[in-house]
Amino acid sequence: MADSRFVYVTYIRTTPEKLWQALTEPEFTRKFWCNTVQESSWQPGASWRIMIPDGRVADSGEVVEAVPPKRLVLIWRNEFKPELREEGYSRLTYELEPIGETVKLTLIHEMDRPKSKLIDAVSQGWPHLMASLKSLLETGESLVETREWPQGV
Numbered sequence: 001m002a003d004s005r006f007v008y009v010t011y012i013r014t015t016p017e018k019l020w021q022a023l024t025e026p027e028f029t030r031k032f033w034c035n036t037v038q039e040s041s042w043q044p045g046a047s048w049r050i051m052i053p054d055g056r057v058a059d060s061g062e063v064v065e066a067v068p069p070k071r072l073v074l075i076w077r078n079e080f081k082p083e084l085r086e087e088g089y090s091r092l093t094y095e096l097e098p099i100g101e102t103v104k105l106t107l108i109h110e111m112d113r114p115k116s117k118l119i120d121a122v123s124q125g126w127p128h129l130m131a132s133l134k135s136l137l138e139t140g141e142s143l144v145e146t147r148e149w150p151q152g153v
Contacts, residue, residue, distance in 0.1 A: 002110035004119035020069035032142040
């Protein structure tokens with residue numbers, strides 16, 4: 001088990017296929033993830049990164065596992081905050097499980113480092129982003145606060 005771990009579970013009224021699209025396709029992620037775009041072929045071993053609207057790389061890593069529309073595992077390193085970047089790579093896992101007319105989304109972000117600053121930081125951001133994703137898929141509108149990259153960051 002990882003030394004630092006954040007787990008988030010939510011249920012979204014959607015299909016596994018639509019949720020997979022929302023997690024991986026730029027036209028979706030831009031709407032709920034602060035106008036950022038993920039770049040990857042989503043094949044195991046492929047590079048992966050999140051681009052900030054001003055052209056900086058927010059986070060980067062590699063696709064470890066991709067089983068559409070069930071499971072996605074990424075190796076993840078923050079690139080724009082030096083104190084987080086120096087911690088190295090973490091692991092992000094999305095698990096999608098259909099339950100009736102909803103999909104149970106489990107997000108696990110972990111790192112083999114005690115008291116990780118990165119895991120502490122993402123544990124503050126993930127709930128807001130996942131609430132915005134849920135809102136987008138269920139109502140067609142993301143949360144206003146997650147539509148643009150924060151000023152000065």
